[in-house]
């Protein structure tokens with residue numbers, strides 16, 4: 701089993717690149733953002749709770765997200781590998797993921813982090829907000845709040861994986877295909893190890 705985390709700030713292209721990676725490498729795609737948006741669309745109690753945080757640019761509480769990830773994992777017992785997109789976003793989530801993978805006798809093999817400047821990120825998100833209907837993308841104040849949350853709560857996750865030598869940065873600006881090819885090169889090297 702080979703497990704990859706695609707890491708990066710909001711709008712860095714995790715969702716965009718994940719779709720291409722899933723097609724090429726046949727990972728099971730676990731996007732906590734997509735799972736939460738589905739819960740919101742289905743108007744479940746979890747979705748209603750999550751929406752109040754997401755609309756403000758805040759993270760959904762760890763226990764909610766961790767429980768949701770555990771259930772998704774159980775639904776894919778035969779997976780040959782997972783692509784974690786937007787998860788973990790806090791050190792508590794990273795620790796919970798380690799525990800879960802250990803129970804399944806597997807581990808994270810690599811973390812690839814998309815590096816994009818903040819101005820480019822704001823412009824991508826406002827642009828997506830024009831068509832996506834995502835309330836967290838239409839207001840620049842909420843977008844800036846998401847970056848502040850990323851800097852405070854999510855960047856420590858990078859250090860968590862740097863310490864164990866599993867972290868690699870990828871230039872996340874340029875065409876979608878050129879970024880994809882950088883990710884594939886890094887991934888292929890790691891898979892050979």
Ligand code: B4P
Pocket residue numbers: 708709710711712713714715716717732733734736753754757758759760761765785786787788789793824825827828836846872873874875876879
């Ligand atoms: P997510 O759904 O994870 O989304 P994201 O961070 O906004 O975006 P992503 O990086 O996937 O960008 P994308 O490819 O779409 O999170 C949303 C919210 O859910 C969070 O703020 C939080 O509240 C909650 N949440 C999710 N996971 C959580 C967790 N684990 N714990 C707690 N809360 C959680 O790209 C963005 C735009 O850029 C698109 O329009 C795309 O077309 C464009 N783009 C992509 N690549 C480009 C390129 N190379 N050039 C130009 N444009 C590009």
